[in-house]
Amino acid sequence: MENTHMLSLHQLSKRYGPVQALKGVSFDVPAGSVFGVLGPNGSGKTTLLGIVMDVLKADSGTYAWFGQPPHHSLRRRIGTLLETPNFYHYYSAVRNLEIAAAIKQRGHDDIERVLKICGLWARKDSKFSTFSLGMKQRLAIASALLGNPEVLLLDEPTNGLDPAGIAEIRELIRELGRQGTTVIMASHLLDEVEKVCTHVAILKMGTLLTSGHVDEVLASEDMIEVNSADGNKLEQVLNAMPGLRSLRRHNGGFQAVFDNGQTAEQVNRYCFEQGVALNYLALRKKSLEARFIELTN
Known part of the structure; x- marks a missing residue:
């Protein structure tokens, strides 16, 4: 070759x-x-x-x-x-x-x-x-x-x-x-x-x-959805978390996207260490369709 x-x-x-x-x-x-x-x-x-x-x-x-x-x-x-x-x-x-x-x-x-x-x-x-x-x-x-x-x-x-x-x-x-x-x-x-x-x-x-x-x-950014009893405190904690790219409110909780692919487990541990207990935690994979439409629109 x-x-x-x-x-x-x-x-x-x-x-x-x-x-x-x-x-x-x-x-x-x-x-x-x-x-x-x-x-x-x-x-x-x-x-x-x-x-x-x-x-x-x-x-x-x-x-x-x-x-x-x-x-x-x-x-x-x-x-x-x-x-x-x-x-x-x-x-x-x-x-x-x-x-x-x-x-x-x-x-x-x-x-x-x-x-x-x-x-x-x-x-x-x-x-x-x-x-x-x-x-x-x-x-x-x-x-x-x-x-x-x-x-x-x-x-x-x-x-x-x-x-x-x-x-x-x-x-x-x-x-x-x-x-x-x-x-x-x-x-x-x-x-x-x-x-x-x-x-x-x-x-x-x-x-x-x-x-x-x-x-x-076509890497889809994974979004992590979280919620807790104290939404204001959760928002403060997430905003201070290293690697956070974006945070937005969603269905009464928050959707977070991280630059370096934090796992749900890491987010959970970080929040707990900062005194916030999560009552909801889910990983949402962004679809390739969404990524392609984003690229070509």
Whole structure:
């Protein structure tokens, strides 16, 4: 591995007339990650994928694959599924992949492997027209995996699928990640990124809001709810507690958020030591939905 980053973006910008599709976007995709580019429709995700695949030209900024400036030979190390491939309805899965391998000029001896990875080996001789939506998308991913690329690039891989198909594709992406393939996928679904990805970059109207490990970026602050017989004394004690970020009244008691993740037990002990006995104590996890809405609104 030449670099621990499969892909690095530095200040990428792209404008279409009056619309600034990308504004100085920079982030790194670690090797072996399942990296989600998350944002509502129109946030610049597809433009970003188009630039790093050399389909579109950036107005300014640079990017590097495998620590190297882009050049044609690197394309062979990247598998892409940016739009639905045109498979022949009356040909079998194997025949369709033979045609795909011929077009790509690689992967002829790889068909059995990719069909097995994508769970389609048992249906290798079935016509494409007999496949469910999820199976059709799995065949598309199998085609992108021909030639054993180090990185797989997917644009909204579950779009248009039924719930069963969505579950199949998500599990396949997780499995590819476990096997060490770096997957970069654009999605507008928070739920998808949360369930599938290890890392995320969140875009809004062409601007990068944040990027990093999913657990850190979507970290929900835990709120601790407390009450006691003497509300005024409790308020004084909490306001004096180290690490308090915010305190607000809620349902006759208080909701406290701490900077360094104090546990409910620590809050309880602190209050008790300051002479306040709590008659109510609860930990409330802030939902990821709330965090995402906060970031994109």
